[in-house]
Amino acid sequence: MPNKPMPITSITQAAAFLIAISALSTAAFAQQKSSQDAINEYRQSLQDGNPADLNAARGEALWKTKAGPKNASLEACDLGLGAGKVKGVAAVLPKYFADTGKVMDVESRLVHCMVTLQGAKREDFKSSTVFSGEGAKATVMEDLVAYVYDESREISISVPQDHAEEKAAYARGKQAFYFKGGPYDFSCASCHSEDGKRIRLQDLPNLTKPGPAQAAFSQWPAYRVSQGALRTMQWRLYDCFRQQRFPELQYLSQTSVDLITFMGVNANGGKMAAPAIKR
Ligand code: HEC
Numbered sequence: 001m002p003n004k005p006m007p008i009t010s011i012t013q014a015a016a017f018l019i020a021i022s023a024l025s026t027a028a029f030a031q032q033k034s035s036q037d038a039i040n041e042y043r044q045s046l047q048d049g050n051p052a053d054l055n056a057a058r059g060e061a062l063w064k065t066k067a068g069p070k071n072a073s074l075e076a077c078d079l080g081l082g083a084g085k086v087k088g089v090a091a092v093l094p095k096y097f098a099d100t101g102k103v104m105d106v107e108s109r110l111v112h113c114m115v116t117l118q119g120a121k122r123e124d125f126k127s128s129t130v131f132s133g134e135g136a137k138a139t140v141m142e143d144l145v146a147y148v149y150d151e152s153r154e155i156s157i158s159v160p161q162d163h164a165e166e167k168a169a170y171a172r173g174k175q176a177f178y179f180k181g182g183p184y185d186f187s188c189a190s191c192h193s194e195d196g197k198r199i200r201l202q203d204l205p206n207l208t209k210p211g212p213a214q215a216a217f218s219q220w221p222a223y224r225v226s227q228g229a230l231r232t233m234q235w236r237l238y239d240c241f242r243q244q245r246f247p248e249l250q251y252l253s254q255t256s257v258d259l260i261t262f263m264g265v266n267a268n269g270g271k272m273a274a275p276a277i278k279r
Contacts, residue, residue, distance in 0.1 A: 036203075052146050052223040052275035055138050055230045059147025062140055068118025077113035079106070079148065090152035091272050094261045096163040103169040105260045107234050108252045110144055127251045131235050135228035142230045145221050149274040156271055157218060159264035166261065173262025176255050177207075182245040188259075191243070202279075207263060214270025217263050222276040230275060233260055 063074045063086070079089040080097070094105040100112060107130075114120040130141045138146075160166055180187040191197065192207040205212035221232040231239075237256050241249040249256055 050223055050275065050277045052150075052221075052230050052277065055143045055146035055223070055275065056150035057147075058138070059143035059145070059150075062143055063147055068114065068120050070117065070119035072117045072119075074110075074113050074117060074144070076117060077110075079109050079113075086148055086151045088152050088155045090149045090274065091155040091157050092159060094166075094169065094257055094264060095160050096165045101165075103163075103165050103257055103261060105233065105252075105257050106148055107141065107145060107232060108257060110141065110148065111252060125251060127235075127238055127248070130251055131231075131238070132229050138230055142221075142232060145232045146230050146275050149221055149272070152272040152274070154271055154273075157214065157264065157267050157269065159261065159268055161265055169258045169261040170265050172254070173258035173260070176259050177262055184245055186244045188240065188244070191240075207266070210266070210269070213263060213266040217267035218270045218273045219276035219278070221274055222278040224278055226279055 066073050076083050078084075078097075078099075079086060080093055080095050081087075081089050090106055093109065094103050096103050097109070097112075102108075104112065111120075111122065111125045114125075115122050125141070130139055132139050132142060161170060177188045177192075180190070184190075188207070191199070191204045194204075195206050195209075197204040197206070205216050207213050207216055220236050221230055222236075223229070224231050234251055234256055237259055238249045238251070241247075
């Protein structure tokens, strides 16, 4: 894809973000309630123009374009609801796939299709190649992810727990969520299992409760205004591992898929709203 200039809307939004941030640090001295109101208002104003729409449009074109050593498009890819079906898949993943014998999330399955259909090399997909730099051109994976999630908007989350492997993934994901370690003896739960917890001005959603668990699962991937980039669910976990001072989370690792399964099942009944736009 040609390198597109940064859209005007996102430049304006980035400026609005900086203004909002400086306004917020002043507000922090006043009272927490009003700064939270300001954040909510700011979030609301962001929904009007989401640069992730551009990612999704590029992703759709990439999906249909022949590429790779096998010169094939991804249109025959089975993301879980049958070959070539994209609509709704993000609401039912991670799920078990008989052809690989594994539970796979959206990103794992996309890589699987790029490898099997297009002849891409599995080892070429790692956090250093898949996650774009701040403000840099989006990667092919980020655009494809945006497209796939965009096609599941408004669809009810229904991450399955039928197959034994799906239940095992959930159980391991739960264990990983509560597993404490690292220099601060942190688990995911240390930051994400209480109401009203925050770091600096950021709310830390209580991911053990249905409401915030649904919001978190349904809104990722998201366009991060502060980074000028679309960030995937795998990135979200990678960055939380970093905040937890854990060893680097490997892209598409078993632990990453298990954690996404745990969060997805806990979010069942919510409605997909990704890619969202976040600070
Ligand atoms: C040291 C604290 C800390 C730990 C430990 C931590 N996170 Fe986070 N998490 C954050 C912060 C900060 C954010 C971003 C909040 C924001 O940007 O508004 C976040 C955001 C998230 C979100 C997105 C929520 C949303 O609604 O957008 C998810 C999902 C998440 N974390 C999952 C996890 C998981 C799973 C783990 C364990 C592997 C984990 N986190 C460990 C601090 C932490």
